[in-house]
Amino acid sequence: MxxxxxxxxxxxxxxxxxxxxxxxxxxxxxxxxxxxxLTDRSGAFTLSNIVAIATRSHAQALGLSLGLALISTIICLLLAFPLGLILKDSKLGRKGFMVFVFILPMWMNFLLRTMAWQVLLERNGIINLALKALGLPLLDIINTPAAVVLGMVYDYLPFMVLPIYNAMIKIDNSLIEAAYDLGAGKTAVLRKVILPLSVPGIVSGITMVFVPSLTTFAISTMLGGGKVNLIGNIIEQEFTVSSNWNLGAGLSLVMMVFIIISMALIEKFDREGEASVI
Amino acid sequence: MALIELIDISKSFDGELVLDEFNLKIEENEFITLLGPSGCGKTTTLRILGGFETPDTGRVMFQGEDITNLAPNKRQLNTVFQKYALFPHMNIAENIAFGLKISGKSKDYINDKIKYALKLVNLTGYEKRSVDSLSGGQQQRIAIARAIVNEPRVLLLDEPLGALDLKLRQEMQYELIRLKNELGITFLYVTHDQEEALTMSDKVVVMNQGYIQQMGTPEEIYNEPENAFVADFIGDSNIIDGIMLEDRVVKICGAVFPCIDEGFGRNKPVDVVIRPEDIIIGKPGQGIMDGVVTSNVFIGVHYEMCIQAGGFEWLAQNTTSYPVGTRVSIGVTPENIQIMHKPQSEDEEAISLDD
Missing domain, CATH: 1.20.5 (Single alpha-helices involved in coiled-coils or other helix-helix interfaces)
Structure with a gap:
């Protein structure tokens, strides 16, 4: 005692x-x-910084942020889930190597990696030079939302892969054998056993990709070239260029609310999903 | 025709031979147990039958049809796994319904089956419970229920009672016998526990190193072990080198014992098996040979004693206790002496001695 x-x-x-x-x-x-x-420059209470989200440019940025974050998250999920399946079934030695390959990029600063994409995607960048040499049509996506999504997927994919992989390797092989034993084919095993048991990993993967994608300003700055204005960029500019800390903080609060709402939605979907999958 | 026939099955993992030209016939409505130490190939045999392993050579026949390469989900048998393997994301009813839903049975049929199966395993009313909320024994029953609702011709059970405590294990043994009789299907049971095997089976297959050592009813296996491995593995026993002097007379540790075995020839070396409970302890000079009690342990119903006599330490069980140091005589009635051929080849010997 x-x-x-x-x-x-x-x-x-x-x-x-x-x-x-x-x-x-x-x-x-x-x-x-x-x-x-919640205050203005003089320190008096105001809601104007919060309400400012409703102005056209802010609302547009928020909408674009939500859209791009959603697309990136879906692409990451579509890439990571099959990868998890492959990693789960591969032999131990190869498994270690494959995971290593996917974790490796995380050892490098993500700003550097994003900058690398900037160089690769440039109009006269390496990719286009190669395409030109092959006589193929040029890839003109730098400074577009597509490039930003590419950056997001590239930067955040490991955060989707790891939790899904972790959830999948925890699935006892005897559960899968039991499902086959009870007459289930490959699709049924995937749908009724592997998918529902991977849900915890999928949910944390979605969280870990969606939230940073929603709030990023570095990726959109580097790969959007100032033409893709996300809510993160606007907040950043309020703090740096405009020195309007009050507006920046107010918009940040709004973002926080949006993130909390999205998390609650994911959680809700997760629970319902778990029930409906059965 | 046998229901299942394994023909010349060989299987090795990483160059290690687990099953070697293995042959087994399983009849309809039989409780057959594969018994052996870990690594003897019993689980591999079961997995080959379930379709989770493919034999390197040989064929698996089911009602005369070759199912060697048939996928597990196409076989008319179901498995009860060692660790139950219940789906943690489903409740009890959903677990039981899994196979029935896959095969597209109607809702009413499924509900009836769930009720029937839960009643059969004495867990009526557990439909909505979660898997976690059940004890090990209850989970095991659900695993059995989940398998039998699909009306398999054969139920494969892979050490299903291994994780349960002694009391529950004994209860489940009787439960399994009852189930088997009520369902009238074939049970193929895998275990390393000789007591389980003897209690439940119609037929016991003792395996070691990928070979069948002996096959027979529990009584045959226990009373007439064919070799030293079986004698040693099934229950406690004294396995002693002896010389068969002539029919019905065997010399053990310098003393001559009358026995009932014939046909071994004259002056042939043999292995002699005497069960500890068959050794009669008496006053010095009253038995066949005299000795001294060297240890004495109370193990429940009786005392287990070691008696040093004729250069061999005899294991004896008796309800009367003889303190350590007591001079006693030992004797055995002729029909309790089991004579076995010595292994003929080195290979055979390795199989017998290795455990």
Missing amino acids: TNSGKNRNLKRIFSGPFLAFILCGTLVPMGVIAYYG
Whole structure:
């Protein structure tokens, strides 16, 4: 009793730095953002920074952000799920290698990787030079939403692959054998056993791709060339170019609400999905 | 015609031979048990029957039809897996209904079947429960229910009671016998537990190193083991080198024992099996040879003692306790002495001794 009590105290002490970090690094800044977002330059309370989302340019940026994030997430999911299946069934040695290959890009700074795409996709970039040499039509997607989606998928795909792969390798092989044993064919096994049991991984994968895609400004800046204005870019500009911290903070608060709503929707879909798949 | 016939099945994993020219016939409505130590090939045999492994050579016949390369989902048999393998994302009713839904049965039929199966395994009213909320024994029953609703011709059971505690295991043994009799289908049971095998089976197949060591009724396997491996694996036993002096007379540890076996020839070395419960302990001079009790452990119904006599340590079981150091005599009635041929070749010997 006393021993476990001591242990608990000890654990509390060791959790101290993390709690302090959460407090100073997350909760306090959130409070500051809320303060700026709900006041004007003079410090008086106002909702104008929040309502500003309804202005045409802001609403358009938000809509584009939601759309591109959704498309990227779907593409990542479509790529990652079959990949998870392949990785799950491959032999152990190859499995380690394949996972390594997909994790490898994460070791490099994502800004660098995005910049690399900028160079590759440029009008006179490597890809187009190669296409020209082969006499093929040129790829003209730099500074378009397509390039931004490409960047998002490239940067965030590992975050979709890992949780799905993790969920899939946890599926006991005897469950799959049991399904075959009970008469299920390949499609039925996939639909009724593997897919529903991968849902936790799919949900965290969606979360980990959708949220950063929704809020990114670096990818859209580099691959959109200022022509693809996402909500992240607008917020960034308010903080840097316009020095309007209040508006930036207000729009950030709106974004936060959008993210919370999307998460709640995913969660809801997840539960219903789990029930309906059966 | 046998229901299932395994013909010359060989299978190796990573160059290691698990089954070697294995042959087995399984009759309709039979409770047959594959018994052996781990690695003896019993589970591989079951998996080949279930369609989860393909034999390197040989054929699997089902009612005279070759099903060696038939996919598991096309076979008229169902498996109860070692770790139950219930689908965690479905409730009990959905688990049981899985196979029936796949085969496109009507809703009413499925509901009737679920009710019937749950009643059969004594879990009426568990339809809506989740898999996690069930104990190991209950999950095992559901796994059986899920398999039998599909009305398979054969139920394959892969050490289904391995994870249960002793009491529950014994209960489930009787439950399985009852189920088998009620359903009237063939049970192919795989286990390393000799007690399970002896309790439930119509026929026991003792396996080691991919070979069948002996096949027979539980009584035959227990009372007349054909070789030292079977004698050693099934229950406790004293396996002693002996010399068959002539018909009905065997010399063990320098003493002459009357027995009932004939036809071994004269002065032939043999293996002798004597079950510990068949050793009669008496006062010195009253038995066939004298010895000293060297250990004594109470193991429940009786005492298990080691008696040093004639250069061999005899394992004996008796309801009377003889303290360590007591001088006693030991004797055996002739019909309780089981004489076995010595392994003829080195290969055979390896199979017998290796465990």
